[in-house]
Amino acid sequence: MPRRGGLPAPAAARRPPPLLRLLLRLLLLAAPLQPGRGLNLCTSGSASSCEECLLIHPKCAWCSKEEFGSTKSVPSRCDFLKNLIANGCAGAIENPRSSSSVAKNVPLSSKGSGQTHLDVTQITPQKVALSLRPGDRTSFRVQVRQVEDYPVDLYYLMDLSLSMNDDLDNIRNLGTKLAEEMRKLTSNFRLGFGSFVDKNISPFSYTAPRYQNNPCIGYKLFPSCVPSFGFRHLLSLTDKVDRFNEEVQKQKVSRNRDAPEGGFDAILQAAVCKEKIGWRKEASHLLVFTTDDVPHIALDGKLGGLVQPHDGQCHLNEANEYSASSQLDYPSLALLGEKLAENNIHLIFAVTKSHYVLYKNFTALIPGTTVEILHKDSKNIIELIVKAYNSIRSKVELTVWDSPEDIGLTFTATCQDGLSYPGLRKCGDLKIGDTVSFEVSVEARSCPAEDTSHVFTIKPAGFRDTLEVTVTYNCLCGCTGLAEPASGKCSGNGTYACGLCECDAGYLGARCECEEGAGGETQPGLCREVEGKPVCSGRGECSCNQCVCYESEFGNIYGPFCECDDFSCARYKGVLCSGHGECHCGECKCHTGYIGDNCNCSTETASCVSSDGQMCSGRGNCICGRCQCTEPGAFGETCEKCPTCPGVCSTKRDCIECKLFNSGRLDNQTCQKHCKDELITTVDVLKTDDPNAILCAYPVNNCVMKFTYSELASGKSNLTVLKEPACSSAPSAVTIVLAVIGSVVLIGTILLGLWKLLVTIHDRREFDRFQSERTRARYEMASNPLYRKPISTHNVEFTFNKLNKSYNGTVD
Structure with a gap:
């Protein structure tokens, strides 16, 4: 098995095993764009070939120039395009990009029945060709129309x-x-x-001989029927x-x-x-x-x-x-x-x-x-x-058929309202003739084992029209086809390709100059990442001044100093990187659509969109692909259930009006969409003693319609509604006049009665006081001082004497 010069592994372990290609392919969005701002994934990814470099990150490029960098820094050939150009490799860079092209694009039809069968087109384009480099996204747009008068x-x-x-x-x-x-x-x-009943075998049907021609024999309500x-x-x-x-x-x-x-x-x-x-x-x-x-x-x-x-x-x-x-x-x-x-x-x-x-x-x-x-x-x-x-x-919903496992697809719907909905592949509330579009983003996660192409299909559910997508992979570098076997550039002991030597079995070194097992001066310091650290991080041996990493039953150990592996990352439920990412040097590099230390958090939001098109019904946040309800009392997969939320009675009222009475502000299509989980029953008498039910009421033509609302364990909403609104009959004018007169008379009578009662009480108190004083009084005989007797008596002598005394100037 030939080995590339400068690889940190001898024998079977010296060239990074095939799983390393799978490992390196996924270091996508986390890479910094400039060295010096953190980890440069291109230079630190231990790429030992042009193909491995292309798998590290879509922004990594490979320099195939013969004299480039130091013999020790083999990964330096793999770097950002800007850095390679700055380092003098402008004319020998391998950096393929993903691309898309439309192979067939018949315009959308406007009508169905008026055209021939082959003329009716409801999706465009019909064929798309993609050339994908792993990790490098490309996209194309799909338009779909429900044509008028379709058979x-x-x-x-x-x-x-x-x-x-x-x-x-x-x-x-x-x-x-x-x-x-x-x-x-x-x-x-x-x-x-067509029609059906059931399998004509026991125990599903009556199979006794007497039931063969008439399984209803002995059934009094319907004594005759046909065989099952x-x-x-x-x-x-x-x-x-x-x-x-x-x-x-x-x-x-x-x-x-x-x-x-x-x-x-x-x-x-x-x-x-x-x-x-x-x-x-x-x-x-x-x-x-x-x-x-x-x-x-x-x-x-x-x-x-x-x-x-x-x-x-x-x-x-x-x-x-x-x-x-x-x-x-x-x-x-x-x-x-x-x-x-x-x-x-x-x-x-x-x-x-x-x-x-x-x-x-x-x-x-x-x-x-x-x-x-x-x-x-x-x-x-x-x-x-x-x-x-x-x-x-x-409605229009896109489905995907035969999509390869290493292909990632994301959709962004642009519906009839002109708004974009990332993560959605369907549109609703459409009218016949409406056209909607979808942005389809495609990414290859890895390269196939063989240089093959794949074909998958995108089609609207229930449509015969399809979009055929052909995928080819940009996984090979052009310089690989110019390889030189037994090249003098490799001391005659290897194949020269893309600026590096791939050593034959038994040889090591950047130019295949070292023979495996041969004696020679070794400098252990060249096999230490930092002075004071173990040689080859304690997970390998120093051979020909390069680290030869040990094999591990847990996975691959790699890196210039055996400092990295693909099995020491965080796990979720026992699965490395949750199965949604790849472990690289102790860190999970998540697939597109997942984030988190262990890649267990989905960024997909389609599952959080409620039936009314809102994210988490406007009552929560979409976190890791699931709604976290923030509105008190809200629950459900999309926080759509909230008996205590303001406005819930109004929302349920809309469903009652459109489903029961075919009225209200919701049209038929919107009603079916928003009220699909409402189970409505009508009753003559509304029970309000259920502690789990919310009582709601709203006015209807001077009457009141009442209903109760509760949530079922199945996730449905149970609405119990009065068959007829509760109305009170309006009183007549005569009744009102008589009521007013009667009220005045009644109030007057009551006031008079109160006045009479108060007067009576007062008189009784005065009379009682009079009686009391009368009993306490004591009388004696006397003449009235104002009374004068009719007979007067005069004493002349007395009068004379009195006058006389007055005359003498004295007083008696």
Whole structure:
């Protein structure tokens, strides 16, 4: 095995092992751009070849000039471009860059049905070629448009178990009515029909001989029905809707034993039997699945002895019946999702309200799937289908197929509002004809083991249009092709390439001048990083004045002084650098999209965007790809739940108005998006004694609509609403006048009564005081001093004497 001159390793360990290439490739964004400001990753990365240099960092370049730098400082050939030019290597630099080019770019179409099949284009460009250097990002732009009047193929798949008998009666003329509604949306509409029950084996169906022709024998409510079957394709897609009505009218229900149905068998056959169903390549594919019960899933078949997993193939016989029903297990959710996506089929679950939550959970596992609530008699099926179709056509989401593991993709969506959404690959609330664009950034994390190219596909979910991306890798230096075997520049003991010698086995040194094991003067100081430190950091031996690093069972030891390794970095849950980065010299160098000492923190924000398009519903911060709610009382994956937050009653009111009463400020599409997790029930009497429920009310036409709001363990919101607003009848004018008069009279009477009471109390007090004084008084006989008797008596003598005395001038 040849070895490059100047490498710090002899024998098998002397050239850095292949894992070192994987290690060095990922020192990306953390590198400083100028030496002297910290660690220069280019010069300290121990690159021993041009190819290894290119893997260290996208800004590192290699000098292939023969006389460059000192013989000791082999890594000095690997440096920033600016430094290499300054050091005199302007004409011999290897520094390839990533690039992108458009190979096919047909403009977007404006209409669908008015053009030929090959003319309809909903994504541009159609082919892109990328040349990637590891760590060096390049990008290109993709545009997607939901064209107007695009053809639609709709296959109606119905559960014909006994409980769906009333539904069957209500859809006997469905074809005509559905075609009328769908032709308002597209002029090119085709309709097909199929049915299912369950596998006709025990314990899923009645298999006793007496039940073979009529499994309803002994069932009093419905004594006659057809034999059980797995799946029947009854009508290929056609624009003759009368044939749909005819086929439906021929159908009769059957009976199975257990509650779950075999609907997943039917979905898979309807998806993969393209020729028999009649799916067109140039049309939107809708598969409407109607049922009132839960489905059997993978491994349920073992109950009936079916151990062979479903193979994902078409098994319709000449009678258009599923022939492998009794041989293969039920398909898994993953297999269903794969086959539906392969054939660009939008699956619409039309299920009864009691099973809505279960099928809603399925939609998270099967991309491109929607779920709607079906009334027990299927009377709302047309409204349901139109609603689901409009919902599908109102959004665009990019999916990636066959992407290599060493390729990193990031998306930035520019939706119809003109705003950019980093980390998102979908847009919603679109109208027919809207064009949205996505910036796709691509990065190669490493070089493939062989110099090969890869092809992957980007396509909008449910579209037939695709973007084919071809990737080639810029991993080889041009100077490598000019190698000189047994070159005199290498003392005849090695191959000269890119300015360095790659020594033959048994030789060492920058020019392969040292023979392995041969005696000679050794200077240990040249094998110490700093004076006083151990020779080769204690993890190697000094040979030919260069460190030969020991091998370790834990990983690679490397560096000019064996100072570095790729196994001493921080771990998360026992995984080195969390599996999202590479360990370089004791430090995790994280892959794009991750940060942190152990690379356990994702910078992806798509998972933090709530259904209303806000980051963490405006109630928290997105940290490490998860919402940290800051609003008191907020919780949920995107902080969307907050019973105590201001305005929550107003938000729930919007959902009640649009979902129950088809009114309010939200349109149909926005309502479906914002209120998808609201479970609304109506009651005659609203209970307000639940401590976990928030009571809300809002005015409606002089009345008050009341409802309660609470969160369920499933993450849904439970809204209980009064069927009718609480209203008080307005009093008449006469009633008001009489009430006023009565009030005045009543108040006057009360005031008079109070006055009379006070007067009476006062009089009684005065009378009592009078009586008291009367009893205390004592009287004696006397004459009235003012009384004069009518007879007067005069004493003349006395008067005379008195007068006489006065006369004498004396007083008696």
